[in-house]
Amino acid sequence: MKNNNPYIPPGTTVVIMGCGVTGSAAVDYVLSCGAKVLVSDSRDEASFAKTAAMLKEKGVEWECGHSLNFILRGGIVLLSPGIAPDNPLVLLLRKRGVKVMGELAxxxxxxxxxxxxxxxxxxxxxxxxxxxxxxxxxxxxxxxxxxxxxxxxxxxxxxxxxxxxxxxxxxxxxxxxxxxxxxxxxxxxxxxxxxxxxxxxxxxxxxxxxxxxxxxxxxxxxxxxxxxxxxxxxxxxxxxxxxxxxxxxxxxxxxxxxxxxxxxxxxxxxxxxxxxxxxxxxxxxxxxxxxxxxxxxxxxxxxxxxxxxFKRPPHRMELVAEVDSIAWVNDSKATNTGAVIGALRQFDHPVILIAGGRDKGEDYHQLCELVKQRVKAAILIGESADDIEQAIISCTEIHRAASLEEAVSLGRELATAGETVLLSPACSSFDMFRSYGHRGEVFRAAVHALEAE
Structure with a gap:
């Protein structure tokens, strides 16, 4: 597959906008095609230092902060997924006739x-x-x-x-x-x-x-x-x-x-x-x-x-432990309301739901029907707690926690034998955690600490 991409003939100059995981892989791919690479990233130099060192080793020129003149040096621009196609700079590039493409294209x-x-x-x-x-x-x-x-x-x-x-x-x-x-x-x-x-x-x-x-x-x-x-x-x-x-x-x-x-x-x-x-x-x-x-x-x-x-990937309806006949389930990957609805449908007994995080434009009213049917109490954390409470307050008992560890402790108080404490946030994790995986690991650790007691 090397060196035969019709969009990237050898000798072409390609600008990669955004150099996270996908952008870094794009650098290697474009180099394998025999093309020259320029990288334009939105981060400041301190945040970009590690990536900059990697690019220097590969002889790739880069800039921090997207600038039109730098990007116009390329014959084609590859967008990383984190950059929206309606970004004003991307729209300007297209208006000037620059070919702008994504990974799949x-x-x-x-x-x-x-x-x-x-x-x-x-x-x-x-x-x-x-x-x-x-x-x-x-x-x-x-x-x-x-x-x-x-x-x-x-x-x-x-x-x-x-x-x-x-x-x-x-x-x-x-x-x-x-x-x-x-x-x-x-x-x-x-x-x-x-x-x-x-x-x-x-x-x-x-x-x-x-x-x-x-x-x-x-x-x-x-x-x-x-x-x-x-x-x-x-x-x-x-x-x-x-x-x-x-x-x-x-x-x-x-x-x-x-x-x-x-x-x-x-x-x-x-x-x-x-x-x-x-x-x-x-x-x-x-x-x-x-x-x-x-x-x-x-x-x-x-x-x-x-x-x-088959074993499901972690942080997806993962049974962490059973303590005093109470099941503790890590569904940290449930970052939208649809995922939480799917999770709640899998229970035929009362659930203590831990939810909240950074809002992604969700309509939390969609949770009401199943929350009313299956959630004995909801423990809300993070930036979206107020919005979720407003949406489901008429459907179940509401509690607040300042941290996930506190939510786990509260869940232990609220749950009784035969019930489940479910972490299924309906939100992204970036208000309190590095990722949904980090959030799930914190939940696991808190549950295992409770189990050790």
Whole structure:
């Protein structure tokens, strides 16, 4: 794949805007194409020092603070996902005729030698990406798993690691905004619930970004869609891919029913048993993965075996401990209301909910129905506590905590045997923590400290 990208011929000068994880991988990819790299980053020099040292070793010129004159030195500009395509400077570049592209768009021409399975959705995309990749590997295929999780697609296309039969990639709405002609062989859209509304200027902009995963697909490629999610049905006008859907109704090709999947194939129904305890989003994730894996020809019995062995990535409905017959569940990855709704649906007993963090433009009123049904009390933390309380105060008992550790202590006081204390924040973590992972680790530590007592 090296040195054959039509957008980046050898000798071209490429400017990379934003040099975080994806931007750093883009540097290596562009260099592998034989092109010159310039990096423009928004951070100040002190914050950028470590990255600057890495760029210096590679002979890459950089600037802190995006400046038009510096960026105009390139023939093409690659946007990192953190930079919005409607950024005023990006709009000015386009107006001046500069080619501005995202990761998926610029790599689309060099992915022809590998079968691409791309997964997106508001919730569950990391789990489903990992699941599909793991099952394909165990079924004997060579597989790259990455994208918005783990290793960047830039790294794969730069020739790092062995060539693979399949590239299974998680793709975010930020990446899909500028996906260009990216056309995965199998595109999976799990669900759409409000998220990143600040970036996309509302729900319709977010939906449009997600639906870009299908826009460039051909009739020979496959689209896997949530058949019960109305927002997933508003397909592009030029939608051409073979359509397969999953859900609970009879119209779907993968039907969730009583702890199993009914796969409808050529008029026949084939039964696939799901792992014990699968419910809500968990069963829907298995359904979506099953459709994608059947496209790859994986046998149903193999799916059953490897689905049963699969362990979800951390911080997703993770049972941390049971203390005095009270379950403590870490769902720190639930950074939007849709994820919290999916989590609450998995319980048939009272829940003490710990929620709150930095707001992302969510409508917390969407939580009311399930909170009223299943939440015995809510413990609110972080910047969004006032907004969440205002939305659900009529639905359950409300408590406040100044820290996650204090919330855990309060949860112990409120919960009784047979109940669950659930960390499912509905918010980002950046008001109090480095990441959702850091938040989950703090929760784990607090629970284990309680367990040790």
């Amino acid at each position: 610029v790599l689309a021409p060099v992915l022809g030698g590998v079968k691409v399975v791309a997964v997106t959705g508001s919730n569950g995309k990391t789990t489903v990406t990992s699941l599909i990749g793991e099952v394909l590997k165990k079924a004997g295929h060579s597989v790259f798993v990455g994208g918005n999780i783990g290793v960047s697609l830039y790294d794969y296309c730069a020739g790092k690691g062995e060539p693979c039969e399949y590239a299974v990639v998680e793709v975010s709405s930020f990446q899909l905004e500028v996906a260009g002609d990216f056309a995965p062989d199998v595109a999976v859209l799990l669900n759409i619930t409000p998220d990143h509304l600040d970036r996309h200027h509302g729900l319709q902009g977010y939906i449009a970004a997600k639906l870009n995963i299908f826009r460039a697909q051909s009739a020979e490629q496959v689209a896997v869609i949530n058949g019960d999610d109305a927002s997933c049905q508003d397909l592009p006008m030029d939608f051409r891919a073979a359509f397969r859907s999953f859900g609970y109704g009879p119209k779907n090709q993968a039907i969730v029913e009583d702890g199993q999947l009914l796969l409808v194939e050529e008029g026949e129904r084939k039964v696939l048993r799901l792992p014990a305890g699968s419910a809500g989003f968990a069963s829907e994730n298995f359904a979506a993965a099953a459709l994608a894996l059947r496209v790859a020809g994986v046998d149903i019995k193999i799916l059953e075996k490897y689905f049963a062995e």
